[in-house]
Amino acid sequence: MNTKPTWRPHEREGELSTAERNDLPESVFAIPDKRKLPLTDADHVRNALARFDQMKDVNDDDRDLAFANIRAAAKHYDVDIAETGWRQLGRKPHTANPASR
Numbered sequence: 001m002n003t004k005p006t007w008r009p010h011e012r013e014g015e016l017s018t019a020e021r022n023d024l025p026e027s028v029f030a031i032p033d034k035r036k037l038p039l040t041d042a043d044h045v046r047n048a049l050a051r052f053d054q055m056k057d058v059n060d061d062d063r064d065l066a067f068a069n070i071r072a073a074a075k076h077y078d079v080d081i082a083e084t085g086w087r088q089l090g091r092k093p094h095t096a097n098p099a100s101r
Contacts, residue, residue, distance in 0.1 A: 003061075003064040003065050003067075003068040004068065005065075005068040005069045005071065005072035006027060006032055006065065006068075006069060007027060007028065007029075007030070007039055007068075007069035007070075007072045007073050008025075008027040008028065009028075009073075009076055010024060010025065010027070010028045010040055016038065016040065021035075021038060024038060024040070028040055029069070030048050030065075030066035030067075030069045030070050030073075031055075031058060031062050031065060031066045031069075032065075032069075034057075034058065034062070036055060036058070036066070037051070037052075037055070037066060037070070039069060039070065039073035041077060042077040042078065042079050044073075045070060045073045045074050045077055045079045046079060048066075048070050048073075049070060049074075049081065049083075049089065052066070052067075052070075052086060052089040053089055063086045064086065066086065067085065067086035067089075
């Protein structure tokens with residue numbers, strides 16, 4: 001994977017309301033054009049890793065960029081990542097999504 005990260009730190013950290021999330025720049029998301037997985041602090045980075053395999057409507061290029069951005073944010077927030085690629089995180093959701101029924 002040679003995808004260059006697009007993630008940039010942002011001063012807003014912690015829990016985000018819907019309005020606050022909508023006001024964030026695209027550069028803080030793992031997948032900026034789809035505004036998926038905000039990476040505004042260490043907890044959000046860990047959450048993005050945990051939910052990575054639950055993302056829908058994304059292709060492998062999106063996943064490459066998402067993982068590059070998660071790694072950049074993890075480095076910034078001192079979050080250790082054991083995985084070296086997104087395929088180690090999974091690709092297909094392993095938990096049922098009640099909203100998609």
